[in-house]
Amino acid sequence: MSDQQHYQQYGGQPYDGQQFDDRQYQQQAYGDQAYGEQQAYGEQSFAEPQHPQQYDGQQFAGQQRGFDEPQQQYGGGAPEAAPQYGRSSRMSESSLRVVWVYPDLLSTYGDRGNALVVERRAQQRGLGVQRIDVRSDQSVPTSGDIYLIGGGEDRPQRLAAERLRNDGGLVRAAENGAIIFSVCAGFQILGHEFINDLGEREAGLGLLDVWTTRGEGARCVGDVLAEVNPQLSLPQLTGFENHQGITHLGEGVKPLATVQVGRGNGTGDGTEGAWRDTVFGTYLHGPVMARNPAVADLLIKLALDVNALPPADTTWYDALRTERIASAARPA
Numbered sequence: 001m002s003d004q005q006h007y008q009q010y011g012g013q014p015y016d017g018q019q020f021d022d023r024q025y026q027q028q029a030y031g032d033q034a035y036g037e038q039q040a041y042g043e044q045s046f047a048e049p050q051h052p053q054q055y056d057g058q059q060f061a062g063q064q065r066g067f068d069e070p071q072q073q074y075g076g077g078a079p080e081a082a083p084q085y086g087r088s089s090r091m092s093e094s095s096l097r098v099v100w101v102y103p104d105l106l107s108t109y110g111d112r113g114n115a116l117v118v119e120r121r122a123q124q125r126g127l128g129v130q131r132i133d134v135r136s137d138q139s140v141p142t143s144g145d146i147y148l149i150g151g152g153e154d155r156p157q158r159l160a161a162e163r164l165r166n167d168g169g170l171v172r173a174a175e176n177g178a179i180i181f182s183v184c185a186g187f188q189i190l191g192h193e194f195i196n197d198l199g200e201r202e203a204g205l206g207l208l209d210v211w212t213t214r215g216e217g218a219r220c221v222g223d224v225l226a227e228v229n230p231q232l233s234l235p236q237l238t239g240f241e242n243h244q245g246i247t248h249l250g251e252g253v254k255p256l257a258t259v260q261v262g263r264g265n266g267t268g269d270g271t272e273g274a275w276r277d278t279v280f281g282t283y284l285h286g287p288v289m290a291r292n293p294a295v296a297d298l299l300i301k302l303a304l305d306v307n308a309l310p311p312a313d314t315t316w317y318d319a320l321r322t323e324r325i326a327s328a329a330r331p332a
Ligand code: GLN
Pocket: 108, 150, 151, 152, 153, 154, 157, 183, 184, 185, 186, 242, 243, 244, 245, 246
């Protein structure tokens, strides 16, 4: 899809390169329509009192001060003999703060679903959730619990990287120990560098010790099945990939998974994604959380600083997994 089609599909005005860098254009193109959709979806599907909240820099700044000091609030999270569900060393007292970074630039293949599934899995456990969608003309709050950043086409990816570098909020959140889950373009942006739409090396945020080059061959496109690093105790991953970038892992990260079907990082060594502490990257869309709710549960466990969560129904997730795993495993 061309950039123009992308923006038209997103509900924006026809893309015009000159207009694009103008913040006013951003607001016109994405403001009301996109956020109207999110509210409707949240309320209808989950009927929860906390619907996705549109981030308002001013309003948030006030709340941010207290929330920025989790160490004081929670006593530094010193581990106790048996972690108890509901006692948290990371999370805000009242609710889990889920920050979706740049839905206006980075949201391909239903990556919005990742935010919805994290919200839903938390609510299924009786947790309050505050979802904060941060557009690219807003600053990224530093006090979230879980940050989600999705995939994107090459030009929006460059703009997102520029803005995230200038803003600095996501890096500060990572320094505070936030949980960050990134998909595809988002994954590439978290690394040291990637090749942008102009064919130039573009600096990333350096939150993951990875760097991305441009593949010379065919794009990596199709269904993926992957076995997750056993340390993470997650079931097989299912997802969909579509990328030209090839991501190389440094010593500061571990591969998230090993592919059985598909290309993953595209390096030919079978690795898929990367991970260090509470920062994750994957090439899997789908959205990945809808196909792998255990990943959403992992992020929630990290936020709560617990080893287990109460069971929650997975009927529909299981049906989707069974269908996609069978489809990917079938010889073409
Ligand atoms: N633009 C990047 C690439 O092609 C990422 C694509 C994506 O996020 N789906 O490698």
